[in-house]
Amino acid sequence: MAGKALNKVNLLTLGADVLADLLLESVKGDAARQRRVRMALAAEQGPETIAADVRKRFAQVRRGRSFISRKAQKTLAKELSDLTQLIETGIAPDAPDLAFDLLWAQLHLAAGIHERTDDSWGTIGDAMRDAMEAIARLAPSITKDPKGLAEDVFEAVSVDGYGAFDHAVHALAEALGDTGLAHLKALSEAARSAPLTEADLVLYDFITDPVQREDRARVARDRTVEMILQDVADLQGDVDAWLPRYTPEQLTFHTIAPEAATRLLAAGRAEEALRLVEGALPNDHWFDSPDLDEAYFACLEALGRKDDLRNALWARFEKRLCPDALRRHLKLLPDFDDIEAEDAARQHVLAFPVIDAALAYCLQVQDMSLASQLVVSRHAEIDGDAYDILTPLADASVATHPLAAVLLWRSMIDFALTKARSGRYGHAARHLASCASADMAIPDYCGHPTHADYLNGLKANHARKASFWERVADFG
Template identity: 50%
Template structure:
């Protein structure tokens, strides 16, 4: 007789006693599973009993010194997320203050954990973000002395090496209230004016003068204090206080100006916001930067829209599209045009795309829009410009085109094959052989190669030019007959 399926319904039918025995067998010798079961049992206890178990586990984590492997890191993250759930749903549901204290203690575990594991994938950082989100959820119900809470937050932010307390002020703004935020601001302003001590310079080593160490320590301290003052200004809705943390020069930086403009727009000061963005853009042009700054353009668009300057907004959007071939900007531009005008504008846009000097940007636009026919036409007319080294783009482009435009897809593949062989990129030979096999498959769907070599001619040309690339030809044979 076939056994019953292993599912929740059939397990429930076994009864509590049988399930308890099975669970005890399952967790025997597995400390991680035992802890999960204990946490589940804690959820049935009183808040104080559950909190005692949680504190005991946090103490164990704090005392541990061994390195945490990647697998162990994921297991720990899962356990910590389980603790957050118990704190929120069992402890804090009846005792908000106790729940807050436990979550704060969890954040204080971050330095010890980070010191014992490689968190380059952000697993532990994500857990600490979840803790701060839980604190923010509790904040409206938290009843604490505002000035004492401000002191607690201030001290935590002074020793915040892994950024675990970065969001403390926004998360606790409701609990701090105006009184706590003001007390926090006063502490930060006093600290800003106070000199640093020699003890506070130890982090910067001994290979530089004491004066230089003091200078660096003060700069580091002030960065933290400015962050505190900025968060307080946001919490109090004081945009001028936020702006005062930056010099006039700093407010022209593309990394700062958009944030300033968004805050001014929220405060209903669109003209001031636009002035900052125009100054920023003029400054960036003077620096002759070559990289795209979409956040700058987006903020300027928002300013023009808030001011109702439709003509300038459309002109700015078209200018950004002409320069960057940003598909999203073109969509926004077309959506603001009257009926039927958008059809003509789209034709003009496609004409501009065809002749844009940056072929990579052209193909990125075609993929983003998406417009397979335009991508195929561009590849056929500008094949000589293809850079076979840009495999990150040409590989998906060939996939994008192969169904309806097999010749263009083949040309994209050929450019990568040719580049790999001409430049002796042996590590890419496996991919080049696979691309050659794809060209053979596409050959059956191509009725006319026009001015381009047929597949057989291209294949024979490779044989003639690269007869000694044995590593490549071996992989071609492994792909099957071409």
């Protein structure tokens, strides 16, 4: 039967003639598969031949008028992604400018496709993002005139209603260079101060009041222009032009403040960055904002405030049990002080209120000795439902700290049986077998039931859970 398995090795033994016949039969009546085969054939004939076939397919898509169903949408998106890959691998190495023209043309298909389908799932959008990412990889090899490229970018972004060109400025940054970015900025500034055109107004013909129509058109145009200017400012390192994209309130959001602070720090404005971060730091003890904390540390470091930095790092460790914060804190301490700090850190972990977090910390830093102390002393607090932490921690502990491993396995067994989680009975039975295997390596259970006593307790309390005991029997 091995010789009949449908795999590449066995198929190759059929020979080219048989495989060709089978391929022709399989693509018969399937236009999408036929196109894929034609593209594969074209790939062997050089960039210009591939480009001609790609353009022909783009023209077919552009001429389409019928509604694209969900099923057809997925097929089209797959084809577009395949074309992107074909352009990037079959054309770009020898003709990067030609490859860019094709990818750019593919992005221009987005509007027509979106008008013919409901892309709520983002299927077409993902295919277009693939094309833009390919352009970004291609950008260093593009040799087009930067000013002409800037004009292409400006025109494409200005009329883009579906987001296909949202990341064009960043994607083409290397190809644009300083000259192209400066020209793009000039085009955007000129557009912002220019009067509205008929092209701007026609999109809002449904508004009868001419004043309201002009206001809507101006807001839409200016929003696009501002987006371009902010992307250019970002690439030019102009933080003062970048910051206005957000309101003062938005700059205090934990998702925005770190990026703003990073840009201010890069511009040598550490005091301003610190004020921004301090205004964004949350008051909620339970809300973790690692990026914001990292920006805060960077501000303190830039200002040379080492004592404040040490205290801030320790505070993050105390609150979040963050290993990286502790490591950085210890490095900033004078010689020998780090030993005392390490002891204090271990005691803090042992007493940390949320034991799951403390166990996760031990797993993260691979400190099985600390984990053992924690498990043995606070076993009753362990949540047996936290199997994503307990299972790897038990596996890592069993060789050197078998009692801790057994107690972790018992926590998961007890949870599964007490809560009658039948779906976990197989895992619980395996954990019980692991407990039995580790029993001989444990001379002292430190006040916890021995394996025999624990097993008897399970039989007494869960005797009627037949499916569990059947699985236990499977493990011998």
